[in-house]
Amino acid sequence: MPDTAPSTYPVDRVNQVKRCHDRGSYDRATVHRLLDSAALAHVAYVVDGQPFCTPTLFWRDGTRLYWHGSSASRMLRNLSTGEPACLTVTHFDSLVLARSGFHHSADYRSVMAFGTARLVTDPAEKADALTKMVDRLFPARTGTLRQSTAQEIKATAVIVMEIERASAKIRAKGVSDDEPDYALPIYAERVPVLTVLGQPEPCARMPEGIRRPDTLSGYTAGRLLEDVLADAYAATYPAGD
């Protein structure tokens, strides 16, 4: 990002954090960090007045978000001309058991990003996106793969959305009761929720002698997915964007 980039996303009635506004942030670094440590997003879009909420793999490139799918999918057919969309990422961090129903809650870190989603049609932008789609998760991996065919490239639609507005919302305080309630004889706790890697499962059909590349060394059982993804992102986008 050039030095002249603003450090926050602009705020208006679309992205202003309304509920519990003390949990909100428009800081670019915060928004980007939460995006770059995730692979799964949910995208909201509208077709004939009907909202759809679709899960998808995604990644960030500067102030652009990319995701993809088959050219045949419902969302992509409707986004080709440019459609308003909202891409949301949520890190689910805990369930919170308080002393009243009202203060039962969850810790989480989420980002909502708003913009106009459109189909990537420029061949160079599409080729770069198809590379980054893989390398953002597994640094330098595309250089080791069977090359994509023209038919595969045609069949893969890539969507891009310039982030016009964004907000992060973070709750990280665990149990938080009304002051008088702490004296009550009621059990309260925070239950952490962790998204981690399991033991990687090599494909059973590899020719003999194929070794796991060193570039996957970060993908080890027990590590937090968000840490693995943040490291992979930083390897592919060393400037942070």
Next chain:
Amino acid sequence: MPDTAPSTYPVDRVNQVKRCHDRGSYDRATVHRLLDSAALAHVAYVVDGQPFCTPTLFWRDGTRLYWHGSSASRMLRNLSTGEPACLTVTHFDSLVLARSGFHHSADYRSVMAFGTARLVTDPAEKADALTKMVDRLFPARTGTLRQSTAQEIKATAVIVMEIERASAKIRAKGVSDDEPDYALPIYAERVPVLTVLGQPEPCARMPEGIRRPDTLSGYTAGRLLEDVLADAYAATYPAGD
């Protein structure tokens, strides 16, 4: 559910699984199982043509989905008269490293549920929902809590959506390459992604002698969140609905 309930949700152009339709299902038992083993959903709704994708805790009661928030939130102000919405739950199960960029993928199990969301205004339905909101996660817990105040009940808006259409989509095949590609000298693997509980953290401000209730015995470190949630759901809704 009465014996006369259909075993599948109706299918039309809104909920038909278009992309990779072999991964789709409209079976009620499948849809409900995926919903009941989750606590976090993303809800898409529309305000003035702008789609929003909001993360929220939710639960199922029969063919109704409930979620909540402060009465002040943007979504809830607009849902009070009844608005089309889509609630999506995604279980993220793996990242898949294939031998071509095209076949890189993820294993997942998701549900998209469509209907008209409206504010719960009936006091009895709202009272029951505020109880279930907690007990669905922590069986019988509300009976042990400080009672809700009138102000708290007023400040908590509850949204209900009858599921009019729904579809499940499941990818669970790990590495799946084009047949000739298996012979290539390329490393391929499936990296499992697991969402588990961490070590529960009792609140530091409890009076002495407060013990953890047996009803929380399922909440132990290392268990899959989805298993814990499915068990808690079954304890609160023993008939499965």
